[in-house]
Amino acid sequence: MSPAIPRTSPIEHLLNGVTRVGPRQTEVRLASPWTDGPPDNAALQNLFLGDLSSSTTKVGVKGPRAASFLESQGVQLPAEVYATVAYGVEGLVAKLAEQEFILETTAKDRVFDPLENGLSEAPAGLLRVEHQEATFLLCGRRANEVMSQVCAIDMSQVHPGTLVLTRAAVTSCAILREPWPEVLAYRIWVDASLAEYLWETLSTIIG
Amino acid sequence: MNLRLPPQPGEWIDRSQPISFRFEGCDYQGYCGDLISSALWANGVHMQGRSFKYHRPRGIYSLAGHDANAVFEDETKTNIRGDLVGLRSGMDLRAVNTKGGLHHDRLSIVDRFSKLMPVGFYYKAFHTPRWLFPHYEKQIRQIAGLGAIRAGQTAQLTPKDYGFCQVLVVGAGPSGLSAALAVADQGVDVLLVDEHAHLGGSLTWQSGGDEKSRELCQELVNLAQAHQHITVRTNTQVAGCYADLWVALVDDVRLTKLRAQAMVVASGVIEQPAVFGNNDLPGVMLASAAQRLIHLYAVKPWQQCVALVANSDGYRAVLDLHRAGSSVAAVVDLRDDVGDCRFAAQVHQLGMRVLMGSMIYEAVPGAGKRSIRGAVVCPLGADGRLRENQSQVIDCDGIAMSVGWAPAGAPLYQVGGKFSYDPTVEQLVPREMPDNVFAAGRVRGVFGLDERLTDGRRAGLEVARKLGHGSNELPEKISVTGPAPSHPYPVFRHAKKKNFIDLDEDLHFIDLVNAHQEGFDNIELIKRYSTVGMGPSQGKIANMNSVRVLARLNDKSIDQTGTTTSRPFYQPVSLEHLAGRRFHPLRRTPMHRWHLEAHAEFVHVGSWLRPEYYAVAGQDRETSILQEASHVREYAGLMDVSTLGKIEVAGPDAVSFLERIYTGRFAKQNTGKLRYVLACDEMGVVIDDGIAVRWSDNHFYVTATTSGAADFYREMQRWALIWDMDVQLVDVTGHIAAMNLAGPQSREVLRKLTSVDVSPEGFPFLGVRRGEVAGIPASLMRVGFVGELGYEIHVPAGHAAHVWTEIMRAGASSKIRPFGVEAQRLLRLEKGHLIVGQDTDALTNPYEANMAWAVARKKQFFVGQRTLQVLNERPLTRKLVGVKMAPGYRGPFPEECHLIIEQGEMIGRVTSFAPRSTLGYGLGLVFVHPDWSEAGTKVCICVDRGAKIEAEITSTPFYDPDDLRQK
């Protein structure tokens, strides 16, 4: 059962603005409040860094029975490792390994509850994996300029919707190029303990 | 004196932007686009610096970034190269390495005593008597070195980025441009890099008045700049090339780490000087330097000069000089025959005086050797020797040297390319290269303009094909004919005057001869002994001549003599550029903010920040720590232990896996219980410890030490593979936060927040439970590390701050206080628990650590077991035991790592010690020889300043020996 109390973002103390990207409902929280209302499309189109940590929630499932369990719960699974498919409200399911999956969705979405119930019994061959990574959103046409200062592989060549496990600013991250048509956006998962460091680093680069 | 010429076609200076600057206290004017050196020369400043050793006046020599004697400093920067750095408004420059300024350099006297200082003289003096050497060295250090470090400067954080391209083309001269265009036309993306501000390479300064070549240059440049598949970067040097075409590009602001799929090197050549008497004085320069002055910076090199030539480039330079109004008093050609050379023909038509088969014997110095006033020219005999008796003096204020070239081959050398000597061009040319690297143009000995264009195109098509584009039939590789562009030996001995091989290091011809005479007769040895090529320009205009000289001395070929390798960097790179924006990842726990607000003093543990203790106003560190500890003993304390490694171990083989990883047993461990675990490596050395929780038959949850966790998890993963075990491992360290609620009051505090039965019966010592704490799903563990009733509470990181705050609130009535790492270290010490890495070292085994109890005897296998069997049969050499000071002891206390001494022998070492404990006396852990490990033994600890103090070996735990309180 996922708790009623909302999750605190590891960079809660650095946030004080809110926006949404395009038609999406999920709240993107920002470090700086926008003086004249939420950022217009132009601003979003250019470049900004946002936090989804408290507006999303994750759970992982691992083990020989992971796939069958999720399917039995009506979760559609990606076929290839590192592939993702849409799930829940603006959420996704990613395949991390042959026997491991991670699900992320908006915090408001209760779609996890039945899963959690199924997992809480912890039957053999099925392991619930806690996932508390921070989720950042690096958005805008200049996103690749930022990437090129922290990431040693060419992110502009990565297929949208494919998860890339690599290093950004010398910390391990999972980076997903969002399959969004209207704007270039990267979803970045980083260990909660390193969230503040990475946020500060990306912020200074963006300037 | 203003030597600025009227506007030259294609000049690089911007006359609409005049710049004023100062040099050695005088004001001057230059233009935006000037180099410092070109601006100075334009103002008639020919002496721009002093040499490294003899402090001889020096001026412009190459104007191509290899002039290590025109070096300046200002208030903020040092070792500023005059022919590398562009002129900026407000510059206030001084020459480096002078005593009393450039004009009155007191050290210039050294030049007179040079005979006292033959090559390597410093190896043969100053060392006896021994006590005098420090004095000599001080003097030597003062004299050596160029610029002075500017104290108080702070390094900028420069951006640093990664780049990616299909083809990197190095050098934007004719061959580079045509290579780039050829590749790009195949639809392949090209990054075209040039170290200069403008494209065109030698075409921009080596026109010889040939307007067609200039037009062609502009044409190529326009095409390249307009091409959709070509990206251009100017003012960018290829600083170094590394494995898998990982290339360091450096410009004014940043280092770019470029990954290229293939590379075309069209880096051209570096002009090499001739060696004759006084060939270093201001006024003597490479012809290419004079041409650069004229065409790029519109500066007239001299009023009247003599040109020393040995190739057609020299005659082209003569034409350039002539047009610029530097009258050429004579052309001195080392050769007997100019071959078929249209430039020579034009020179003849102009009726200039040409002396074939001649050489300049020496430059006649002006006052103070700050200029030259003539050239002594001698004919060469059939034997190639100078006929000094037939010498004549030709008046001139400048000498232009055009006797040959050496490849700018650094990128090729650095990717592992091999060069060999090609006698048809008298130049080293690349022979072997990696299959994704290509060379084009003069760097491989192709000099004619049309040939360079064809060769560039050829290289472009080859690289395109390499990447799977374009046709298969390729144009032929250019084969070179005609007179060689370089002279095989432009070096002439001078009986008296210095004739320099290396201007950076002030080495003249005789230095190499002498070094050779002393047995330093191969290129590496002579380089190290004479330091030729070791200076700031890395021998770019010295190495070739030194190789030619050594080859002669050994009567060997150039290839037999060999060249020294060209290591990064091509030009010196600042530490700022290399460092860039430095990344210092720091891990923080979810409760970090809370700790901050509670005035925690943090300590770095691995990459983590942990509260060491919580500062209390007006109270010292030790007291605060002791108070935190006492508080845990009396009431309740809460500690953030989120940094502990946390690993899920699940699957059918979970039990047998853990039995192999740890020294203990798990088969009989009940679910809902936890155990202490100890791990060794294959050497039997203790490497980690923690607890193992059993949730179900096939599901365990283990913890690891903060700094050891990452490595330990990696090793677990590897063993699981090697043993081929059906077990799932997950590192949840960052996902799950943990806190230790300890102290007699802890049960009462916890009861308020959870529905879990926390009664002694319902939740006994070493039990584990799952349930909600403050509304958050949590794992609860009854642990006793600090020796009090205690609970470790593990919750999802995203909810940990909430749980922590709730516990502090609920504990308020029980006087709960947070405690930090230091208090915990004290509390565990009172219980005699060791800390891996502090009380153990890189060779400690469990027997030494007094942990035999944790090593299961009858067990099939665990990592380190076999080694421990061997070690167990040997007498112990040390044992970890407790030590305490007499209650009420006054005087110096031992510190951790003080030694225990008996009859002058080192028999032990303090590993942990607390002068103040909740027990009222100083106590600690020590490694001591077994003969001294009996409880009650008095030992002598040697503390600071040699004082010896007595302490008593004792059994542990010190506190609550029967472990009643934690039960």
Place this chain on the structure above:
Amino acid sequence: MKILTCPVNGPRPLQEFQYGGELREMPDPDQANDSGWADYVFHRSGEPAIKREWWYHLPSGTWFVAERDNRLDEIVRTYLYDANREIGK
């Protein structure tokens, strides 16, 4: 920077990896005599050759094997470890 190809994640710069030393065949602890065991624990085959080495991809936590020339620093091939296959190799 060198490129190493992780069997799972593909070609990546060396920064993403950690070296894990050569693959070593553990003798049967019960059969091996002390010096035989010491040889396994301490001695390495440091001579120039193409070695089978452990490499670890940090971001994904993947151990794999690389066959590498320890003199030329050329990677011959990389593949996932398979206990059954490695035995006796």
Place this chain on the structure above:
Amino acid sequence: MPYRLLRFALQSKYSEPRMFRSPERLQDEYDVVIIGGGGHGLAAAYYLAHEHNITNVAVLEKGYLGGGGTGRNTAIVRSNYLTPEGARFYQASLELFQDLSRQLDYNLFYSERGHFTLAHSPASLRTQRWRAEVNKQLGIDSEMVDTAFIQRKIPEIDITCGGHQAPIYGALYHPPGAIARHDAVAWAYARGADQRGVEIHQQTAVTDIEVRDGKVAGVHTDKGFVKTRKVLSAVAGWTTHITDMVGIRTPLVIHPLQAMVSEPLKPWLDHIVVSASLHLYVSQSSRGELVAGGSLDPYELISSRSTLEFAEGLGGHMLDLFPCLGDIKVLRQWAGLCDMTPDFSPVMGTTPIGGFYIDAGWGTWGFKATPISGNTMAWTVARDQDHELIEVFKLSRFTDFALVGEKGAASVGH
């Protein structure tokens, strides 16, 4: 002005003789063949001739003298080691160094600068104190100093290390810590050996070693076979090539160690500064260059190639420690080979093969041991018996599970 220099001025012709001859061909037989013309091999040759009167010796060098570790290290000499065995050994070396210029009549620019080993954590502070205490017991000048002392001696150092990482807590200070002109050490020993009859053969590569019934019988080279009953391998980073020839198993793995040098600068840094946790050690040469090195390359490799990551990392750490060096430029980077052992101590002395002696495991501490290793190995070769100073460093210690604890709690190289 020393007389020796006047001599140069007075003489009409440069009269300096060859420092070492280059013999035309190898003889058929030598009493001792030393593989490796680096500092260690040449020192051993010198002491064999000088102290044991064994002069029928050939030093075989496949490249040029001092072209390996000798010419690639950062020339630091110190004796503040952790174990009594190590500290005694290196102290003996340091004492030989102190008088070596005089003994070999060659100025090695042996310059005592004072050596700081910075501690960036309480744990490292403990390790440094451990070293200091052991050193004091052995009469080695070593002490713990606080940050104020460090700041006083090195005003430009940033005790906070930029504030984004562990600061400096204190340091182990070792006043006799010195630097020397590394190449010169090899040349001077070469000259001394040559003068005493030792033959030095450069560009002569050993291709195989002849072993008959467990004893050395001779050495195959690319210039032919030579008979000998005693072979000393002193090739550090190339040791595994040689041990492979005689079929000896060792714990050695070879890692590159990189370094870089700045443009020449006026005197600025008088001391030697080492920070293990910043992977940095730096000193300023008599020529004025800042000579800096880092930690071992992270994986095994028998090649001295350079990497950009090293230069970037070292650049960053230099600025963490010395923020004023931002515009100081790096001239050149290079690498050497380190033959590492599991216990950070050398492998020296007799081996299971009769007449085959090993001088290896020099990791990052080879240069500072040059005189004493040459001296003790000469003794060992002459008597076919391990010198007491090096007994603990026997190769057999690994099969005996009797490692030397030099690695301590935290490993500190250089």
